[in-house]
Amino acid sequence: MTISTETTSPNIAAEMFLTDPGELPRRRFGRRPRRRGGPAAERTPLAASIVKWVLLGALALVMLVPLYILVISAFKPQADIILHPLAITPDMFTFDYLWNAITSEKFNVVGAYGITLLFVVLVNVFCIALSAPVAYVIARGRSKWHVALLLVFVSGLFIPGQVTLIPVVFVLRVLGLINTIPGFLLFETAATLPVTIFLFAAYLRTVPRDIDEAAALDGAGRIRAFWSCIFPIMRPVVATIVVLNSIGVWNDFVSPQIILGPGSGIYTVTTGVYAAVGEFSTDYTVLFPTLLLAIAPAVAFFIIMQRHIIGGLVAGATKG
Numbered sequence: 001m002t003i004s005t006e007t008t009s010p011n012i013a014a015e016m017f018l019t020d021p022g023e024l025p026r027r028r029f030g031r032r033p034r035r036r037g038g039p040a041a042e043r044t045p046l047a048a049s050i051v052k053w054v055l056l057g058a059l060a061l062v063m064l065v066p067l068y069i070l071v072i073s074a075f076k077p078q079a080d081i082i083l084h085p086l087a088i089t090p091d092m093f094t095f096d097y098l099w100n101a102i103t104s105e106k107f108n109v110v111g112a113y114g115i116t117l118l119f120v121v122l123v124n125v126f127c128i129a130l131s132a133p134v135a136y137v138i139a140r141g142r143s144k145w146h147v148a149l150l151l152v153f154v155s156g157l158f159i160p161g162q163v164t165l166i167p168v169v170f171v172l173r174v175l176g177l178i179n180t181i182p183g184f185l186l187f188e189t190a191a192t193l194p195v196t197i198f199l200f201a202a203y204l205r206t207v208p209r210d211i212d213e214a215a216a217l218d219g220a221g222r223i224r225a226f227w228s229c230i231f232p233i234m235r236p237v238v239a240t241i242v243v244l245n246s247i248g249v250w251n252d253f254v255s256p257q258i259i260l261g262p263g264s265g266i267y268t269v270t271t272g273v274y275a276a277v278g279e280f281s282t283d284y285t286v287l288f289p290t291l292l293l294a295i296a297p298a299v300a301f302f303i304i305m306q307r308h309i310i311g312g313l314v315a316g317a318t319k320g
Contacts, residue, residue, distance in 0.1 A: 070295075073288040074098055081284045101289035109293050112272040119181075119188065119268065120246045126189040127196050127245060128238060135200030136226050140212070150201055156194035165258055172259065179264040187259055188252070192245050203237040204230070243305045250298045269294045 072088040073081045080092045102109055138150045168187055169178060177183030207230060215225035253270040260266045267275060273290050 070288060070291060073284060074101075074292040075289075076285075078284050081288070097285045098289045098292070101286060101293055104286070104290075106275060107272045107290060108267070109269075109272070109290075112267050112269045113297070115266060116250055116268045119185065120249045122185055123188045123192060123249050124242050124245050126185065127192045128241065130189070131193055131196040131200055131241075132231060132234070133223075133226065135197045135204055136230065138197070139201045139204035139207075140209070150197070153194050153197045157198070161191050162254055165254065169258060178259065179261045181260075181266065184256060184259045187255060188249055191255075192241075192248070195244070196241050199237055199241060200234070203234060207233055239305070243302070247298055247302060 069085055073085070075094055075098065076084075076088065076092045077094075077097075080087075084092075101107070134149075134153075138146045141147075141149075172178040172183040172187070175183070177186065211229050211233075212222075212225055215229045220228065250269065252268075253274070256266075256268045256271050257274065260268075260271070262271075262275070273294050
């Protein structure tokens with residue numbers, strides 16, 4: 001009886017040792033992995049990526065070039081601003097114009113910062129204190145009247161604030177609140193209610209009702225249950241609202257200019273910039289440093305808090 005044995009050549013054994021085990025079946029049967037889509041499918045993502053980055057780069061240039069011109073022009077003489085708007089050299093650079101803007105008698109930047117910051121804090125406090133309970137009632141309501149109430153508040157988003165200024169001026173004048181800080185705070189708070197209630201209601205719909213029931217079992221009423229148990233969970237969307245309202249109040253020019261008025265002697269950052277600019281001539285060595293002082297805190301605040309904007313909006317996007 002003859003027994004035949006099959007030997008493996010050294011080359012084949014070495015190839016099997018060095019080859020990935022996952023590739024052995026394909027090599028054994030002579031098959032190769034197929035490429036789906038062909039060369040066209042490989043070029044399409046690359047072309048789309050190039051177009052996307054080109055568009056993003058162009059958009060970034062449109063936004064950053066004016067900001068760049070504003071920053072460098074705050075440290076240049078008037079002649080260099082006009083003749084060389086995009087250039088900055090050590091010979092041009094000086095802090096004198098920025099210091100003159102800080103110490104200017106026409107625009108008290110420190111006082112304007114304090115007044116505007118006070119408005120920002122008070123508007124946020126009043127807006128959140130009023131909007132949070134209303135949004136809680138709407139989010140927990142089950143009837144069509146709660147939906148109708150939400151639509152009433154959301155409809156305020158479709159009305160431009162400038163359209164309501166004239167009726168607001170008449171109302172505030174009748175109430176004796178025109179050219180006063182309380183009148184301005186009432187208008188700014190009312191202007192921030194629609195978007196705040198909308199975002200709060202959307203977020204509260206994702207909060208389980210079990211928390212309300214657990215608080216009720218512990219003997220807490222609805223008001224205490226909301227402020228003690230529900231409101232602390234709303235920190236992401238509260239941070240989003242604070243950022244949006246703060247930037248809106250800080251950059252607002254039309255409302256304080258009309259409601260407060262130049263005769264009141266109360267200047268925010270934006271109205272102070274307007275007061276510092278000449279009526280018949282424009283001194284760029286005053287205009288650009290003053291504008292830089294006006295926007296610098298808002299830009300810094302937005303850069304620091306920008307992640308809270310996305311976090312708060314995404315938190316209420318899906319219902320858990």
